[in-house]
Amino acid sequence: MDFIKNYTMSGWVKMPNYRLNLPEYSDRAIFEGLVNHLIHRDYTVMGGEVHIDIYDDRVELVSPGAMLDGTQIQDRDIYKVPSMRRNPVIADVFTQLDYMEKRGSGLRKMRELTEKLPNFLQGKEPQYQTEATSFYTTFYNLNWGENGRIPVEEVANRVNSTLEKYPVNEESSVEKFGGNSKSSVETFGDTQESSEKGSEIMQKGSEKKFGDSKNKSKSIGKTAQKIIDFVISDPSMSAETMAYKIGISSRAVEKHISKLRSMGILSREGADHGGYWRIVINPQTEQ
Template sequence: MIDRWIAEATECDFKVALEVKKPKSWLKSVSAFANGIGGTLFFGIDNDRNAVGLDDAQTDAEAISRLIKERITPYPSFVLAPEREDGKDILVLSVSAGRSTPYYYKADGIMEAYIRIGNESVIAPSYALNQLILKGMHRTYDELVSEYDFKDYAFSKLRERYKAWTGNSMEEKLFDSFDMRDEHGKLTNAGALLADDSPIRHSRLFCTRWNGLDKSGGMVDALDSAEFSGSLIILLNEGVSFVKRNMKTRWKKTADSRVEMPDYCERSVFEALVNALIHRDYLILGSEVHIDIYDDRLTIYSPGGMPDGTRIQERDLSSISSTRRNPVLADIFGRLGYMERQGSGFKKITESYHAAHNYRAELEPKFYSDVTSFQVTLYNLNYGQSIDKTSISDENQLFDEQKAVVSEKNQLFETFLLGLKAKASTKETMLKLYHKFGFDAAFARADIMNLAGVTLLTGRCIDR
C-alpha cells in the first residue's frame, strides 16, 4: 500500500509522528506543496519508508485539519486519508497544487511562504515569491505594464522580421493586439523586451567558446566570447551566428550529391535558444542566458526551471504539454514564425539530432532543470571521429581539417598575444614572427631586426 502511495506522489515527506507542539516542521511542507505541484505527507512512516504507526490516528487527523486551518493561509485543498500498513495505522495527507498562491505559514505575527527545492521545503526567495504572487493573480511577467513609454523606443528588428515572415508591413495597431503596449502608451514587459534598445538590462546573452572540455583550457581559457543586449530578436540572431562561426562542417560525397555533417544541428541550436529566451524567468535578476561551447558539446543555460515546477530530466519528453511562462512573448514569436504556439521545441531539438547523418545514440541531447535554471546540452556530432578517407573527399577534406587546426592555432596565439602586457610595436613584431616562422621553425636575431625595421650600426640599433 505505501509503495503505491509513494509512487503516485510527485513530492513526498515522511513523519514518524505528528508534531503538534512544533507544527511548522510539517506545515511548511503543506505550504510548499500548495505553492508547487502538490505533494503528500505520510504520518507514521519513517525515512526508510517503514511503517511505525500512530498511537491515536483519529486524534492526529483532527489535529492536522485544525492546524492547517489555523496556520496556512489561504486555506489549501487537501485530502486526509487513514490507511493501515503492516497492521499499523498511518495517515496520508495529499495536498493539491494551489491556484491562489502564495500559501503562507503564519505564526506569531510572521507569514512565510515555502517552496520545494529537492526534497526540502525552504522559505521562498524574493523572485519565487513574486512568481507565486503573479500566479495567484493569474498574471504573467510579460503582460505587466512597464514604466517605459512606447514613443521613446524603436522596433526596427521586429518590423523587419514581421515583413519578412508575413510579407506585410507592421501596422501600429498590431502593437496593441500583440499586447506590447497599453491604452496609455506604456510598454508592457513584452514590448520592452522586443525594443531594439531594450531597457530590460538583465535581458542579455553571454556567449563563450571555451578552449577544451571545461572552463580551464590552459594558456588561453576562451577562444571567442561576446556579450549581446537589445531586442530578443537581436539576441536570437546573434546567438545563432556565434554558434555558426564557432563550429565546423565536414562533408562527404555520395554517388550523386554531397552530404554535409556540421558539428551541431542548426535547427536544434535555434530551437534551444528560442526556448531559453522566451521561457526564461525574467524575475530572476543577476542571471542571463548563456551559450557555452566546448570541444565536445554546447550548452545553453536559461534562468528559471520548468514553469510547472517539475524537473525535465524526470519527464517523458514526448508527453510534455505546453506550459508557457511568458505567453505574450510566446504568442509574438509564434506570429513571427520563430516557434509553434502549441509548443514542440523539445521534440524538434531531438528529432533534428536523430536525423543527422553523423548521429549516434550516445549523442542524444540532454535536458536538465531545477528550481532556478534550465539547461540544454547538445553534443558535437564530429568530436572524436576519425576522417573516413574512403567516403570523404579525400584530399580536400584532409586539407580542410588541417586548415581548421592551423586556424585554431592562429586564433589561440593571437588571443594570447592580445593579453600580454607589452608595447603595441612589440606585439606587432611578435605577430609578424609567428606568421613567418610559425611555432616550430628556428629564426635568428637578424630576422627579428629585419621584421622590426631596425638596423645594426656601430654596435647600436637604429630605426629605419
C-alpha cells in the same frame, strides 16, 4: 546563430555527384533551443541572461528559471511534458514571427532534428536538465569522440557512404579538420582567418582521402547543392524559403527538387505540411 556558426565546424565528404555536409550540430535544433530558452526564462531574476557556452564536445544553453510545476526535466519523458508557457506574450510574438510552433513541441523537435542529421550517433541526442533556478540544454558534437575529433573517414563510414575507402592516416585529427582544442573563448581570435584555414584544410583532406572526382558523375550544380545544404540544416524548410535564400523563383526550386528526387538523392517524408526532407545517403548516380 552567426556566433555559434563562427565557433563550430562542419565536415563534408564527396559523394558521386554532390557534397554531403557532416555538421557538428543541427543549426535548426540549436535555433529551437535558443527560442525555447528565451520564451521560458524567468525574467524576474535580475541580472540573469541566456548563456551560450561552446566547448569542443558540446554546446550548452543556460537560462534562469526551472520548470513551472517544480519537477525536474531530466526525470520526465519529454514526449509527455505538457506545454506551460511562463511568458505567453513573448511566445505569441515568436509564433507570429514563425520562430516557433504554437503547440509547444520544442524539446521533442530539437531531438528529432538532431536525429535526422546524416552523421547522427545514438547517445548524442540533446539533453535537458533543471536545477533550482536554471534550465540547461546540451547539444553534443556529432564529430567528436572520447579521443577527440573523429577522423572524417570514420564519420563517412558511419553514414554508410559509397566513397572509396582509404586506410586511416595517423596524422592528427586537428590537421584533418582544423583545431579548436581549447575552449572557443581562448582559441578563436580572428574568426575569418580561422574559418578560411579550416575550410582549406577540409578541402585538402577530402581530396586526399576520397580521391579526385574527375571520374565521378557530373556535379548536380550550385543551386541543387544549396538545396541539399538547406535540407541538412533544416529538413522542414519550405521551397519558398529556399527560393528566398537563393534568390530564385519557387518554381525553379521545385524543378531542382524534382530532379534531386528522380536521382534518388532527396526524398520527402510525411505530408506536404508538417513533413520534412531527407537526404538519401546511397543515391543512384546519374548516367
